[in-house]
Amino acid sequence: MAIKPIYRKIFDNAKPFLRTRKNLIHTQIALRYALKLLKSEKGDEGIVIPAIILHDVGWSVVPEHLLLTAFGPNPTNPELGKVHELEGAKIARTILEKIHYPPEKVNEIFRIIQGHDSRKKPISQNDRVVKDSDKLWRYSRKGMEIDLSRFRIPRQEYLVFLEAIIDHWFLTPMATKIAREEILLRKRGKP
Numbered sequence: 001m002a003i004k005p006i007y008r009k010i011f012d013n014a015k016p017f018l019r020t021r022k023n024l025i026h027t028q029i030a031l032r033y034a035l036k037l038l039k040s041e042k043g044d045e046g047i048v049i050p051a052i053i054l055h056d057v058g059w060s061v062v063p064e065h066l067l068l069t070a071f072g073p074n075p076t077n078p079e080l081g082k083v084h085e086l087e088g089a090k091i092a093r094t095i096l097e098k099i100h101y102p103p104e105k106v107n108e109i110f111r112i113i114q115g116h117d118s119r120k121k122p123i124s125q126n127d128r129v130v131k132d133s134d135k136l137w138r139y140s141r142k143g144m145e146i147d148l149s150r151f152r153i154p155r156q157e158y159l160v161f162l163e164a165i166i167d168h169w170f171l172t173p174m175a176t177k178i179a180r181e182e183i184l185l186r187k188r189g190k191p
């Protein structure tokens, strides 16, 4: 995936924090959707791209054996979700300051990461694009494969659920369109 050197640098700094929960592949796929969304949705790539690369670095502070209790259809430790947002925002700030990223952008990236799952109402158009890129992962071939095996949900049931939430879940028209296209491919069992 071709990304600008500054974003590559951010990604390289994020990698050590993306070792658990399949977060490296999750981040790569979410990043791919963010780049695609930015082609037609408004948004500042200088905020969206670092935010999507860094959004899940906070899972690195959650013990691995507790990860599956923290997210998914029936989390028994949902407060850990908040932990990954707050800690992730701090780690992201440290990384961005270390590479002298523009401070005014760092502030918005920090706020986006702090509420990327729990805050349902977006704080900006950039936030909308980040949230939608993160969600689109579930519709990707690889993302669906991973979620089906870790949550042990029947494939057919999951497809029905994912299709039903598209219209009220996504925040941008392009993400809604992509989700519809992806679900059709998944239904046909296509890569």
Ligand SMILES: [Fe+2]
Pocket (backbone or CB within 6 Å): 055, 056, 084, 116, 117
């Ligand atoms: Fe997250």
Ligand SMILES: [Fe+2]
Pocket (backbone or CB within 6 Å): 026, 055, 056, 134
């Ligand atoms: Fe995520």
